[in-house]
Structures are given as structure tokens and as C-alpha cells.
Amino acid sequence: MQTNIFQRFFPSSETVLVHQDGSQLTIPSEGVEITLHTRENEHDPYCAELISGEHYATIGFSFEGKELSNYDGVFWIPQEVGMMLKDAGYVVPEDCFS
Secondary structure (H helix, E strand, C coil): CEEEEEEEEECCCCCEEECCCCCEEECCCCCEEEEEEEECCCCCCCEEEEEECCEEEEEEEEEECCEEEEEECCCCCCHHHHHHHHHCCCECCHHHCC
16 A cells, blocks of 8 residues: 655656656646655655656656655656655655656
């Protein structure tokens, strides 16, 4: 079971997602809703869910303590996801962003 720990809507987001296969998805400027999820009885988020119109992406996370050590599902983490992780008390290395 998953639980939401943090949810935010970015109304003017123009996020660009680059998938692991190198293809690029530009999320439209209608905004993006991002939700960080945890597993039941855990505190660290294990993924971020991004939804904008009919576009959807999930980014998986691994942490060492409070520092993001790995992610999967995209080539780079959108700035908005990094902002949410930082606001939730996590350290996100600058090399995670495009």
C-alpha cells in the first residue's frame, strides 16, 4: 500500500521529461501535479508521480539517509520534483537536474 506524503500543483510548469530510452516528453504548460509517495510504515518517498493532462510519469527514488542516491524512470529529475524533495527535508545533488 502506498501513501501520499506531499502533493503540489505547479500551474505554469513546462517540465521536460527525458526517459531512460532518450525520448523526450514536454509536459504542456497547463501545469503538472506532483505527488510524492511512501510505502506503508515507511517515511522516505519511494517515487514521485507526475500528471499533466493525459501525460503521466513515475520517478523511483533511492536514498542514503536523507540524500537522494539514485532515481529511475527519467534521465533527469524535473526541478519541481527536486524542490518538493528539498521542502520535505531531503538533499538532492545538483547533478540530478538537467
